[in-house]
Amino acid sequence: MNDVIIIGGSFAGLAAALQLGRARRKVTVLDTGLPRNRFAGHSHGLLGHDHKPPLEILAEARRQLARYPTVRLVTARAESISGAIDDFCVLTGDGESLRARRLILSYGVVDQMPDVPGYAENWGTSIVPCPYCDGFEVAGQHWGLVWSGPQSMNQVRLFHDWTDTLTVFTNGHDLPPDIQADLARRGISVVNGRITEIDHAENHNATVRLNAGPPVAVDILFAHPRNKPSARLHESLGLATVDTPQGIALKVDERRETSVPGIYAAGDLANPLMASVTLAISHGATAGISAQQSMLV
Structure with a gap:
């Protein structure tokens, strides 16, 4: 069994995986490879990586995670989630069934483009x-x-x-x-x-x-088009949400835990204030540390 399954492997998800990997916790990261900012030529304002292409930053992050033997990166979509704290089950699009004690949702949002040419x-x-x-x-x-x-x-x-x-x-x-x-x-x-x-x-x-x-x-x-979560797993889990001018976000506490015990959320999916790579990394790290500490005995 995994300690944590992270659904979404962009900046927030990988930041959570890094903290958990360094704590020697067994982690699986599921990712579809479609980060929200893949359309941007450069990412700005991220300390140490200013003006670098976002996909290049993510690729380097994945290379660095390879040194942690308890972290597994999987290219797959999470199709469904069942279970409860200490025994969650995630079914992937490839038919693999994974179990974990904790979950971190970081699958982000997608921008809804208006029907305007260009x-x-x-x-x-x-x-x-x-x-x-x-x-x-x-x-x-x-x-x-x-x-x-x-x-x-x-x-x-x-x-x-x-x-x-x-x-x-x-x-x-x-x-x-x-x-x-x-x-x-x-x-x-x-x-x-x-x-x-x-x-x-x-x-x-x-x-x-x-x-x-x-x-x-x-x-x-x-421009600020409306957005929506890139998956609907939070709906089937019954997680509480908050309304924002651009769409909905998952409701989390200061530890990034959602309304369901054992499920944490980070990144644009759970940030109703401002989309930012820096904030996504910060919130992802917080979610990873919080999930790890919640399993201490």
Whole structure:
């Protein structure tokens, strides 16, 4: 029997595996090889790995985990989970049945792209969600923001640390008068109408086409589409969730334990505040240490 099965082998899952492997706990990591940030050319803000391709960082992490004999990395999807604390059973897509005393869910989320030509194709290049990840490289340039709701005003305030030139695309939203007045006070251009297409030029540049009015070119476009968990295992387990402006996240305590004893969660799947490789690694390490300590006698 495994001590821990980790479902999802990106940054959070591998960070958990590292802590457990160093504690000589028997661990199996199941992963499908489709991390959320695989569309990004570089990962930024990760100490010691700034401006490296995310897939390159993950590959190196897997190589380093090979020195821990109790850690097993398996390319497979977890199809179902049954059992309870100290005796969970995970059935993989390959038909393998695995047992473990604890579980860590780190299978992440997938972004739900709107049905707009050019949106999915340019995701991670000219369309990005996070200024901490990509803002420095385009600081001082003309930014665009696709309005997605009241939370977008927080982005407007945040962006000021990187640029003074911002265009807001309402994309069919009716902005309240107080928001309109605040944007006008800040000297921010507002473009009404629905986005019908996004063309990519070079570097991060994007041209936004609308159902009314001329196209608008920006040096980079920020957007926050809704997302959803990349698997539904948490539903069958009955885990508690929290609502966020972009989707749902698993509810966890300070030890990263979910509402079901013995099941922990880390990474974007359980982070309702901000997607970040640094935070994913931190939360994954916490989940791994918490799972290990919960098995002490």
